Amino acid sequence: MTEHLFDNTSSLDQALAQQVGQILKDAVAERGQASLAVSGGRTPLGFFKALSQMALPWQAIVVTLVDERWVAPAHGDSNEKLVRDNLLQHAAAVARFVPMKNLADTPEAGLEQLIAAYQAVPKPFDVIILGMGDDGHTASLFPGADELQHGLTSQDLLCAVNPGHAPHARMSLTAHSITQARHLFLHISGQKKRDVLAQAMQAGPVEALPVRFAIQQHKVPLHVYWAA
Numbered sequence: 001m002t003e004h005l006f007d008n009t010s011s012l013d014q015a016l017a018q019q020v021g022q023i024l025k026d027a028v029a030e031r032g033q034a035s036l037a038v039s040g041g042r043t044p045l046g047f048f049k050a051l052s053q054m055a056l057p058w059q060a061i062v063v064t065l066v067d068e069r070w071v072a073p074a075h076g077d078s079n080e081k082l083v084r085d086n087l088l089q090h091a092a093a094v095a096r097f098v099p100m101k102n103l104a105d106t107p108e109a110g111l112e113q114l115i116a117a118y119q120a121v122p123k124p125f126d127v128i129i130l131g132m133g134d135d136g137h138t139a140s141l142f143p144g145a146d147e148l149q150h151g152l153t154s155q156d157l158l159c160a161v162n163p164g165h166a167p168h169a170r171m172s173l174t175a176h177s178i179t180q181a182r183h184l185f186l187h188i189s190g191q192k193k194r195d196v197l198a199q200a201m202q203a204g205p206v207e208a209l210p211v212r213f214a215i216q217q218h219k220v221p222l223h224v225y226w227a228a
């Protein structure tokens, strides 16, 4: 695991956009296509804006989500809306977007159709960017959720989650599919999250702080981008 520390969020956003942009450019040059899976929440907004303005071969880049709240795509809590409004703009407007939410009533009911839709996403994912909550959740792998064990241990691509203490039923990439990425980032800001990360870096059960699965694995180097 490598930590990249910044004094402020705008310098982090620029540096992360440069790094991710270069990886995507190289992937398209090598393989003709690339995939980027991003998280929701408030943290990635500035990064999305910076990346969206970069001159990349966007028409060959597929953008998708690490996790999604099972709400209509126009809902204020929709990660799809967040990505459409902030990342799929400017130069990035021509990127192909594969949503996680479909028309099924619940994530469980939508899972099979979504697995089929995700075949359109080049795999392994070239870049996955995780966020983290103050409770140590990442993606939608929440401590205390009934589906946590499944999300942490199954070899499936996706899992349906009912987080209980967090709003909305969710769909999430599993820990297995996240650790299949060619490049893995954890993007966080603020002292509180630095403290949670420091705690997660200490030995302890993954179930207590699910972000530990990304820290403890050895399949893909984890790059942590943190800003004060």
Ligand SMILES: O=C(O)[C@H](O)[C@@H](O)[C@H](O)[C@H](O)COP(=O)(O)O
Binding pocket: 039, 040, 041, 042, 043, 044, 066, 067, 068, 069, 079, 130, 131, 132, 133, 137, 138, 139, 140
């Ligand atoms: O809720 C989602 O949709 C997420 O993808 C989630 O895992 C997020 O990354 C963290 O909850 C951090 O959220 P903030 O950036 O808002 O703190």
